[in-house]
């Protein structure tokens with residue numbers, strides 16, 4: 001990993017819980033996954049407490065908080081319930097995300113421009129509780145500027161569209177993400193990225209030097225089936241370092 005431009009890896013453990021919940025068993029244990037991830041070089045642990053609790057449960061969040069040795073990044077919707085939970089649990093970071101009950105996964109970023117007042121209120125409460133606030137947004141200047149204006153100090157650029165595209169269209173989306181990362185950094189924000197990243201598409205994203213952190217989950221859980229959880233994490237770290245040093 002380049003020393004001048006470090007790139008952190010956040011391991012998202014949501015889909016360890018998805019597998020556990022499919023049978024209502026106590027395994028695989030997301031807490032064990034988090035601890036092993038840290039041992040394998042994860043720089044932080046990310047988890048998304050969805051309103052419908054389809055993967056991570058409140059009990060996971062509470063049990064995990066004192067176990068985390070790196071940083072906990074809690075993703076949650078902009079609702080009074082979630083903001084209250086976050087203020088009680090006090091993760092290092094909260095990443096506010098858009099949520100629709102019926103979606104398969106997070107579609108698009110938060111519309112900070114449209115929901116400015118509600119996002120500002122949530123951000124202020126979290127910041128007053130000593131939590132760093134990140135907003136999960138599309139790579140658009142007006143959303144990035146609005147994120148800064150509501151008082152967030154971090155943004156996470158949604159890479160889901162990039163991950164779903166290929167060829168020239170993917171190149172164009174990569175350029176959009178690159179420009180957005182530069183804009184965010186220039187106005188003083190920490191810029192992260194994530195969603196849909198995998199071993200096959202992470203290199204060009206890792207090469208964007210303005211990015212500080214990538215959050216990756218689903219593809220790492222999938223890779224772990226074939227080569228093991230810890231190997232999937234060390235391989236991803238290796239690829240990120242390759243992308244960064246290119």
Ligand SMILES: CC(=O)[C@@H](O)[C@H](O)COP(=O)(O)O
Nearest residue numbers: 014048075097104105106195
């Ligand atoms: C906000 C985000 O990108 C992740 O939390 C991702 O959504 C993983 O969880 P889901 O698959 O439930 O969307």
Ligand SMILES: NCC(=O)COP(=O)(O)O
Nearest residue numbers: 012194195196215217218
């Ligand atoms: N914020 C993105 C994230 O945490 C992981 O998303 P994915 O890799 O599960 O798509």
